[in-house]
Amino acid sequence: MAHQRRSRRPGEQSPALERRRFLGYLLAAPTLAVAARLGGDLAAPAPASAAIPSIPGPADILDLGDALTLAAAPTSGLIAIQLNRDDSVSFAVPRAEVGQGITTTIAMLIAEELDLPLSKVGVNLADARPELVFNQLTGGSNSVRSLFHPVRTAAAVARARLLVTAAEQWKVDPATLTMSQGVIRSSSGHTASYGSLAEAAASPRTEEVSATLKDPSEFTLIGKPTTRLDALDAVTGRKQFTMDLQVPDALPTMICRPPTINGTVRSVANLAEVTAMPGVTDVVTVSSGVAVRAATFGQCIDAVRALSVDWGPGTVDGETDASVEQKLRAATLPLALPPVLTQSIDAEFVFAFASNSALETNCAIADVRPDGAEIWSGLKSPIVAQEQIAAMLGLPIPSVKVHVVTGGGSFGRKLFSDAALEAAEISKKIGKPVKLMWHRADDSRHGRTHPMSISRIRANYALGNVVSYEQRHTSVTTDFGHGLGEILTAVAAKLPVGDVGFSQTVFLLSQSMPYNFGATTQLLNEVPLKFHTSSMRNVYSPNVVCARELVIDQLAAKLGQDPLTFRRNFLKNDRFRAVLDKAAEVGEWGRELPDGMAQGIAFHWEYKSASAVLMEIDCRPETVNRKIRDAVAGPRVTRAVAVVDAGLPINPRGLEAQTIGCVNDGIALALTSSLHIDNGLPLEASWDNYFYTRQWNTPPELEVVVMPATTGEPGGAGELAVASSFAAAACAYGRAVGQMPTRFPINHGTLSFEPKPKVPPVPESPVDGLAYTF
Amino acid sequence: MSQHTFTVNGKQVTVDTDDKVRLLWVLRDLLGITGPKYGCGINVCKACTSHINGKAFNPCSVPVSAIGPDDEITTIEGIADPATGALHPMQEAWLEQDVAQCGYCQPGQIMAAIAKVKQARSEGREISDADFDEIRNICRCGTYSRIRDAVRSAAAKM
Numbered sequence: 001m002a003h004q005r006r007s008r009r010p011g012e013q014s015p016a017l018e019r020r021r022f023l024g025y026l027l028a029a030p031t032l033a034v035a036a037r038l039g040g041d042l043a044a045p046a047p048a049s050a051a052i053p054s055i056p057g058p059a060d061i062l063d064l065g066d067a068l069t070l071a072a073a074p075t076s077g078l079i080a081i082q083l084n085r086d087d088s089v090s091f092a093v094p095r096a097e098v099g100q101g102i103t104t105t106i107a108m109l110i111a112e113e114l115d116l117p118l119s120k121v122g123v124n125l126a127d128a129r130p131e132l133v134f135n136q137l138t139g140g141s142n143s144v145r146s147l148f149h150p151v152r153t154a155a156a157v158a159r160a161r162l163l164v165t166a167a168e169q170w171k172v173d174p175a176t177l178t179m180s181q182g183v184i185r186s187s188s189g190h191t192a193s194y195g196s197l198a199e200a201a202a203s204p205r206t207e208e209v210s211a212t213l214k215d216p217s218e219f220t221l222i223g224k225p226t227t228r229l230d231a232l233d234a235v236t237g238r239k240q241f242t243m244d245l246q247v248p249d250a251l252p253t254m255i256c257r258p259p260t261i262n263g264t265v266r267s268v269a270n271l272a273e274v275t276a277m278p279g280v281t282d283v284v285t286v287s288s289g290v291a292v293r294a295a296t297f298g299q300c301i302d303a304v305r306a307l308s309v310d311w312g313p314g315t316v317d318g319e320t321d322a323s324v325e326q327k328l329r330a331a332t333l334p335l336a337l338p339p340v341l342t343q344s345i346d347a348e349f350v351f352a353f354a355s356n357s358a359l360e361t362n363c364a365i366a367d368v369r370p371d372g373a374e375i376w377s378g379l380k381s382p383i384v385a386q387e388q389i390a391a392m393l394g395l396p397i398p399s400v401k402v403h404v405v406t407g408g409g410s411f412g413r414k415l416f417s418d419a420a421l422e423a424a425e426i427s428k429k430i431g432k433p434v435k436l437m438w439h440r441a442d443d444s445r446h447g448r449t450h451p452m453s454i455s456r457i458r459a460n461y462a463l464g465n466v467v468s469y470e471q472r473h474t475s476v477t478t479d480f481g482h483g484l485g486e487i488l489t490a491v492a493a494k495l496p497v498g499d500v501g502f503s504q505t506v507f508l509l510s511q512s513m514p515y516n517f518g519a520t521t522q523l524l525n526e527v528p529l530k531f532h533t534s535s536m537r538n539v540y541s542p543n544v545v546c547a548r549e550l551v552i553d554q555l556a557a558k559l560g561q562d563p564l565t566f567r568r569n570f571l572k573n574d575r576f577r578a579v580l581d582k583a584a585e586v587g588e589w590g591r592e593l594p595d596g597m598a599q600g601i602a603f604h605w606e607y608k609s610a611s612a613v614l615m616e617i618d619c620r621p622e623t624v625n626r627k628i629r630d631a632v633a634g635p636r637v638t639r640a641v642a643v644v645d646a647g648l649p650i651n652p653r654g655l656e657a658q659t660i661g662c663v664n665d666g667i668a669l670a671l672t673s674s675l676h677i678d679n680g681l682p683l684e685a686s687w688d689n690y691f692y693t694r695q696w697n698t699p700p701e702l703e704v705v706v707m708p709a710t711t712g713e714p715g716g717a718g719e720l721a722v723a724s725s726f727a728a729a730a731c732a733y734g735r736a737v738g739q740m741p742t743r744f745p746i747n748h749g750t751l752s753f754e755p756k757p758k759v760p761p762v763p764e765s766p767v768d769g770l771a772y773t774f
Numbered sequence: 775m776s777q778h779t780f781t782v783n784g785k786q787v788t789v790d791t792d793d794k795v796r797l798l799w800v801l802r803d804l805l806g807i808t809g810p811k812y813g814c815g816i817n818v819c820k821a822c823t824s825h826i827n828g829k830a831f832n833p834c835s836v837p838v839s840a841i842g843p844d845d846e847i848t849t850i851e852g853i854a855d856p857a858t859g860a861l862h863p864m865q866e867a868w869l870e871q872d873v874a875q876c877g878y879c880q881p882g883q884i885m886a887a888i889a890k891v892k893q894a895r896s897e898g899r900e901i902s903d904a905d906f907d908e909i910r911n912i913c914r915c916g917t918y919s920r921i922r923d924a925v926r927s928a929a930a931k932m
Contacts, residue, residue, distance in 0.1 A: 098876055099874075099875035099876025099877065099878075099915050100875070101875070227869065227872045228872055228874065230874075230877065231868070231869050231872055231873075231874055232869065233877070234868075234874035234877030234880050235850075235861070235865040235868045235869060235873075235874065235880060235881075235884060236809075236850065236851070236854070236861070236865065237808070237809025237810075237849065237850035237851045237881045238809075238851075239877045240808070241811075241878060243802075243808070243812065244808035246806065252799075252803055278775070278792045279791075279792065279795075295791070295803065295804075296791070296795050296799035296800070296803040296804065297799050297802075297803060297812065297815075298794075298795040298796045298798070298799035298803075299792070299795065299799075301815065302794075357914070358876070358878075358914055359811075359813050359819065359821060359876070359878045359879050359912065359913070359914040359915075360811070360813075360876070360878045361812070361813075406876075407876065408811070408876045408877070408878030408879075409875075409876040409878060409914050409915055410876075411914070437812065439815065440813065440814040440815060440816070440818075440819070626907065628907055630818075633907075653872055657872065657875055657917070657920070658875075660916060660917065660918075660919055660920065661875060661915045661916035661917070662916075663916065664916025664918060665916060686814060686816060686818050687813070687814060687818050687819045687912045688818045692912060692914060693916060693918070694910070694912060694918075695906045695907060695909045695910075695911075695918055695921075695922075696906070696907040698916070698918035698919060698922075699919070700903055700922075702919040762815075763815075763816050765796050765815045765816060765817075765834055765835055766816060766817050766835040767794075767796075767835065767836070767837050767840070768835065769796075769817055769831055769832050769833065769834070769835030769836035770826070770831060770836055770840060772817065772831065772832070772835075773826060773829040773830060773831045774829060774830050774889055774890070774893050
């Protein structure tokens with residue numbers, strides 16, 4: 001967030017940036033290794049001098065006069081690309097892969113800049129690297145935006161170095177050489193694979209050099225729909241997640257958790273008895289409950305259920321949905337502008353707690369020894385994890401090795417390292433390695449949530465114009481304790497004042513107003529209740545934008561305009577309008593639908609990217625009342641069209657996939673998925689309680705349109721369309737039933753399941769699985 | 775503790791564990807077969823979906839004692855052609871559609887999809903929206919539309 005590049009105004013075209021030179025590094029290594037710095041010093045001081053689109057001469061690409069010596073170059077914060085003798089290239093990306101496709105995107109950038117087959121690029125996940133400071137946080141849809149230039153710069157340095165090396169060997173002008181598919185060719189017939197030059201191109205010392213990046217007109221891979229590099233591993237079961245790793249003696253471990261959030265262990269009545277259960281090796285009290293370690297997770301579940309624990313109170317024991325809502329309403333900031341000589345719309349919306357539980361529950365492996373520790377987990381803030389674990393264990397930071405493992409989804413959850421911290425605590429306490437996994441019930445009830453919020457809006461209008469728009473968003477405090485991925489900011493975010501400042505910063509940096517609505521203010525107020533909270537995909541935007549777009553439908557009606565026409569008229573620029581128009585065109589806005597069905601359309605702008613979503617919803621009884629076991633079958637979104645303009649789409653196929661996910665997230669937020677807080681604990685403990693979109697809810701017709709490149713730079717993409725999808729579903733529902741919905745999800749008022757007991761904390765695994773074969 | 779013998783992915787295995795340990799943990803924790811994933815342990819999320827004697831089931835909810843020596847368990851690791859190693863048409867369709875995002879639920883999705891298509895086929899019909907209403911596997915990345923495309927595409931080749 002602090003490291004986003006300078007912003008342009010929406011719709012402004014990219015300047016001719018691509019021929020600018022960037023600073024990179026040749027690293028001292030046995031084979032060619034190159035690097036770039038993450039962060040602020042990428043731009044070379046001199047602007048591009050040559051505008052000629054040809055392979056530049058050696059002095060242009062490798063200005064040795066600019067080179068600095070190793071002694072002077074601060075190299076610790078570099079990200080390095082390694083060329084191997086077998087023609088492959090290796091890169092450890094300082095980000096988490098949690099399904100968003102960052103490893104594929106980064107491999108594409110490297111392959112593009114180096115003219116290398118994509119199959120030759122190996123991208124894995126970097127261990128925690130505290131020297132990267134702010135630059136190992138995965139969030140804010142910022143990974144591609146922050147890595148786009150550094151990764152290309154490093155690859156461009158390698159490219160230049162290979163050209164110079166080949167030219168020296170063949171005693172020809174580098175300008176006469178061509179590079180393609182991992183091979184350099186000269187006009188006189190020489191050829192060499194990159195790998196064959198890897199040693200000759202290696203630098204004896206680390207030098208700072210400048211590099212010129214490919215012109216976008218030369219792109220052959222960027223912008224080409226590309227299948228994920230891990231797709232084969234995913235469909236064969238070979239893709240490994242944390243719980244699939246075989247770490248010697250790291251036996252299955254689970255925690256018996258309290259019946260209220262942050263409840264504490266007073267005493268355990270049957271410790272010895274449970275320790276003697278089949279397979280159980282250890283039972284020990286830890287800060288979050290009672291940990292059990294056993295030969296199998298099945299035996300852990302049995303032991304957790306058998307424990308008889310006297311629990312002390314937690315931090316929100318008396319809280320229920322109604323009490324939290326009342327506190328939020330009391331804290332709502334006043335609306336400032338009274339309707340004077342104008343007409344006015346006042347509206348208030350309530351959004352329930354929602355879970356960012358991924359399909360992979362919180363989990364981590366820890367091997368803590370007296371002189372060091374090793375941790376494996378899916379972590380989006382691994383530096384914070386490393387520093388917190390080191391502090392907890394009383395070890396120096398370098399003695400704690402933190403491996404970032406591919407995650408089974410995140411949705412904000414993996415910004416925090418809850419399981420890694422617990423695993424380290426348990427491993428230390430029992431003196432053995434542990435493989436800690438949360439039960440689904442724990443993940444749902446004790447895992448982090450997107451907190452309840454209330455959004456109040458007043459829009460004043462007169463003479464066909466909206467003259468003011470005020471939005472007051474009040475939320476239970478969202479924990480940003482992961483800070484910017486580094487311990488100092490994480491600590492600052494925990495200070496009472498610091499956290500408010502951090503939330504406000506995130507809110508203000510993420511909430512823009514894409515419409516010309518006169519005097520506009522959007523303010524956040526937070527109520528500090530001690531729930532487990534965190535960001536959830538798209539953070540504040542889904543609720544804020546849903547409320548706004550519903551009010552826009554009301555304004556359109558008051559001003560006698562069609563919802564599409566109204567939005568077109570008030571959107572701030574043509575880039576926005578192009579996205580909206582495309583959604584309307586592909587989604588056939590205004591087409592005839594039966595009674596009980598309606599269309600809704602919504603727009604959102606964030607992360608320098610725009611999205612518009614059109615949905616059709618079916619609220620007819622024959623659809624809503626379909627009999628599906630343990631399910632909420634309707635209303636159902638039957639058709640969705642999502643249009644995204646992400647500036648420069650690097651992998652349109654991946655962008656489409658992310659958008660499909662956003663559509664399903666938005667539908668869930670609008671219609672079905674929420675947590676019911678009951679005396680200090682969510683009631684939901686299963687995927688048949690927390691109604692995330694399922695096959696019977698997903699639109700049978702779904703189309704994603706990726707707009708062609710509109711700028712030279714990638715905008716954020718991974719969470720862009722959650723807000724617009726949520727809003728489109730809500731607007732469609734309002735138009736279908738003839739009344740604006742104000743409480744979300746719309747079925748929250750009905751408890752559509754039988755809650756599982758709070759004690760024991762996890763349900764028994766059934767034994768009748770063979771009765772359900774098909 | 776007692777011994778349990780059965781077949782997994784074409785190989786006979788014997789494990790020594792408590793009768794009531796659910797098969798998922800026998801596969802994952804004792805045999806190191808990690809394709810079937812844990813997502814709930816109560817037969818809801820379906821991430822562990824595998825096949826028993828050719829039919830889809832969820833090993834999280836079957837005690838190992840319920841599995842006999844004649845039972846053949848197939849996990850995602852065993853669904854490719856054992857002779858040639860060629861991927862199952864459903865796996866191929868998954869690649870063509872680039873279905874997986876995080877990939878965690880996908881082994882279970884594929885195993886459920888194969889069984890669903892076979893079930894429809896055995897009832898003399900093609901897979902329909904009503905069949906998709908019966909696929910309970912959850913995907914928190916929301917890959918559903920590509921799953922539907924892949925299942926329909928694979929069904930034509932199965």
